[in-house]
Every structure is written in structure tokens, then in C-alpha cells.
Amino acid sequence: MNQPEKVLYTGKTHTTGGRDGAARSSDGRLDVRLSGPGSAAPGTNPEQMLAAGWSACFIGAMGLAAQKMKVALPKDTAVDAEIDLAVTDGAYFLQARLNVSVPGVDAEVAQALVDAAHQTCPYSKATRGNIDVVIALV
Structure with a gap:
């Protein structure tokens, strides 16, 4: 495991009730009700939060890659993230x-940005080799 040279930020949350509970960050900026996937109850679920966090981080990693490549990342760059909660033989x-849109950028350049982001994004690194991930340029 890597030893950090410097910790840039620590996100802290307190969660109660599991999938039918609530989560709140230590600074109060995140305060959400939780509900099971597909439930009619109010609230979000861990899969949606992972999708939002990963897609935001991925776009940030694309921005860093664009700077290194000396290309402009369009402001309307978008990632539609889909996180499946699945089960096989009783195991979840x-x-x-990740469906990535980089409007107005040459497909070869856009693919290079996506490839670089997938190598540097902390979410991509955390999931690499642990879950199946498909990244498509759309």
C-alpha cells in the first residue's frame, strides 16, 4: 500500500441505519437520507453516490490529462456513470x-484523455481489478 507524502483531504461521514438510514458529513455539507435501490422511499443509495463521486473525479482527472497534453477540455465534458448492484449465487x-462525452474533441485525443484519466483517477485505481469496469467514449 502507498504511504502518502501528504493527505490532501479527508472526507468524514457518520451513517446510521444502513441502506434505510441517513448519512451526514462532519462539516454538514452532505446530509442525505438513504433508501434501497428501486425503493419508493425518499433518499439516495450507495450506488448513486459512487456513480456521482467517480464521475466527478474522472472529469477532474481528464482535466489534468488535458493540461499535460496542452488541449482544452470542453466545459460540457460529461460522464454518465452506471453502477450495478448485482448478485450471483447469493453473492453481491x-x-x-462510464460513458464519457467530450464534445468537439477529436476522437483520438478524447480517447487519450479517457485512457489517461482512468490511470490516474483515484476511484479508477480503487476499483481496478476489483470490479468489472467498461469505459466508453460516446
């Missing part, structure tokens, strides 16, 4: 798809 697991 996740799988993911």
Missing part, C-alpha cells in the same frame, strides 16, 4: 460503466 457485487 458491483460492476460499472
Whole structure:
């Protein structure tokens, strides 16, 4: 495991009730009700939060790659993240798809940005080899 040279930020949350509970960050900026996937109850679920966090981080990693490549990343760059909660033989697991849109950028350059982001994004690193991930340039 890597030893950090410097910790840039620590996100802290307190969660109660599991999938039918609530989560709140230590600074109060995140305060959400939780509900099971597909439930009619109010609230979000861990899969949606993972999708939102990963897609935001991935776009940030694309921005860093664009700077290194000396290309402009369009402001309307988008990632549609899909996180599946799946089950096989009673065992739960996740799988993911990231559909990346980089409007107005040559497909070869856009693919290079996506490839670089997938190598540097902390979410991509955390999931690499642990879950099936498909990344598509759309």
C-alpha cells in the first residue's frame, strides 16, 4: 500500500441505519437520507453516490490529462456513470460503466484523455481489478 507524502483531504461521514438510514458529513455539507435501490422511499443509495463521486473525479482527472497534453477540455465534458448492484449465487457485487462525452474533441485525443484519466483517477485505481469496469467514449 502507498504511504502518502501528504493527505490532501479527508472526507468524514457518520451513517446510521444502513441502506434505510441517513448519512451526514462532519462539516454538514452532505446530509442525505438513504433508501434501497428501486425503493419508493425518499433518499439516495450507495450506488448513486459512487456513480456521482467517480464521475466527478474522472472529469477532474481528464482535466489534468488535458493540461499535460496542452488541449482544452470542453466545459460540457460529461460522464454518465452506471453502477450495478448485482448478485450471483447469493453473492453481491458491483460492476460499472462510464460513458464519457467530450464534445468537439477529436476522437483520438478524447480517447487519450479517457485512457489517461482512468490511470490516474483515484476511484479508477480503487476499483481496478476489483470490479468489472467498461469505459466508453460516446
